[in-house]
Amino acid sequence: MNIKEDNNLAKHLDVFKEIGNIGAGHAASALAGLLNKRITMSVPDASVVSFDEILGVLDGPETLVAGVLIDCAGDLNGYILLLLCMKDAMSMVAQALEETERDVTDPDFELTDLEQDTLLEISNILVGSFLTAITDFSGLSAIPAVPQLSVDMLGAILSIATIEYGKIGDSVLFLKTQFNDLAGDVNGHFFLIPDYNSYKMLITALGLDG
Amino acid sequence: MAVLVVGMADLKVAKAPDTLTTLGLGSCVGITLFDKKNKIGGMAHCMLPTYKGFEGQNKAKFVDSAVVELLNQMVRIGASRAGLVAKIAGGAHMFGKSQNNDLLKIGERNAAAGLAVLKQLSIPVQANDTGGTHGRTIELNPETGALSIKTVGLGTKSI
Numbered sequence: 001m002n003i004k005e006d007n008n009l010a011k012h013l014d015v016f017k018e019i020g021n022i023g024a025g026h027a028a029s030a031l032a033g034l035l036n037k038r039i040t041m042s043v044p045d046a047s048v049v050s051f052d053e054i055l056g057v058l059d060g061p062e063t064l065v066a067g068v069l070i071d072c073a074g075d076l077n078g079y080i081l082l083l084l085c086m087k088d089a090m091s092m093v094a095q096a097l098e099e100t101e102r103d104v105t106d107p108d109f110e111l112t113d114l115e116q117d118t119l120l121e122i123s124n125i126l127v128g129s130f131l132t133a134i135t136d137f138s139g140l141s142a143i144p145a146v147p148q149l150s151v152d153m154l155g156a157i158l159s160i161a162t163i164e165y166g167k168i169g170d171s172v173l174f175l176k177t178q179f180n181d182l183a184g185d186v187n188g189h190f191f192l193i194p195d196y197n198s199y200k201m202l203i204t205a206l207g208l209d210g
Numbered sequence: 211m212a213v214l215v216v217g218m219a220d221l222k223v224a225k226a227p228d229t230l231t232t233l234g235l236g237s238c239v240g241i242t243l244f245d246k247k248n249k250i251g252g253m254a255h256c257m258l259p260t261y262k263g264f265e266g267q268n269k270a271k272f273v274d275s276a277v278v279e280l281l282n283q284m285v286r287i288g289a290s291r292a293g294l295v296a297k298i299a300g301g302a303h304m305f306g307k308s309q310n311n312d313l314l315k316i317g318e319r320n321a322a323a324g325l326a327v328l329k330q331l332s333i334p335v336q337a338n339d340t341g342g343t344h345g346r347t348i349e350l351n352p353e354t355g356a357l358s359i360k361t362v363g364l365g366t367k368s369i
Contacts (some may be wrong), residue, residue: 155218155234162238
């Protein structure tokens with residue numbers, strides 16, 4: 001799965017973007033219920049970027065982020081990693097809990113158990129909707145496991161994705177997701193980390209290998 | 211004096227007063243070499259344990275090939291092979307609660323590969339801050355050999 005050597009990369013990225021948009025549609029309605037607010041979501045960008053660039057796209061390696069990792073098994077095996085910058089993550093949590101937004105730049109800032117659970121639930125909805133779009137489109141199964149949360153430096157969390165992609169090259173596939181109609185715009189980043197066979201299977205199932 | 215930034219899958223060497231840093235190490239491992247007499251330092255930020263099976267790729271990405279390349283580059287700018295000591299950091303398990311599997315245990319394997327290759331090259335390991343479930347930013351000062359380690363929520367220390 002050397003993505004840079006994928007001859008039909010542009011076509012594949014368009015399809016991932018399309019799938020992402022369908023997933024985003026499902027996620028928006030589910031999230032609207034949870035946050036009790038109308039929201040829209042879109043995937044404006046699906047791209048393959050180098051390791052150096054990706055850290056820049058997301059405000060640098062030391063930025064505090066919330067990362068949620070979900071293990072998937074079935075016809076498709078691998079991981080989905082969702083990254084939210086801490087401010088955006090807390091903005092969603094505050095709305096779901098109907099609390100005032102907390103200052104994430106406070107050196108003593110720490111998530112409460114309730115906030116962690118809320119963030120995991122939101123991420124679960126986002127990733128689940130996205131995964132449903134992929135399985136609907138491809139007819140392949142992918143059952144998500146319980147999500148895991150880590151709040152730390154961007155570079156450290158992203159290493160899960162870059163190491164796996166590192167086996168085949170120096171770049172990573174990601175989908176930028178935008179949520180609107182919240183207190184402000186919130187950006188999330190999805191990283192698909194399929195294993196080699198799953199990527200090939202997905203490309204075939206989506207009819208993209210011709 | 212300059213602070214040289216070592217990227218992901220990258221390695222660099224420096225002479226005092228310049229320093230070397232790499233930001234946000236997670237499951238990757240940071241390996242530093244230091245020559246006290248000549249005040250020369252080197253740092254590698256590696257993602258995977260071994261070059262074997264990945265021949266032709268960037269050597270800095272793999273622990274074993276990166277350490278050998280780092281050693282060669284340091285000797286080339288005047289370091290003494292016999293006087294080198296090492297410090298190692300990173301190799302965390304970022305999603306600590308996850309089940310055991312290859313991808314998530316990669317940090318542990320990276321750290322073990324680092325210690326193994328240093329032993330093979332007879333370079334003494336002076337300090338080891340690997341494992342845990344947190345990220346690290348490290349900075350090596352080739353003037354003193356001190357390696358500072360910064361974390362989120364666990365403070366900063368020097369090893």
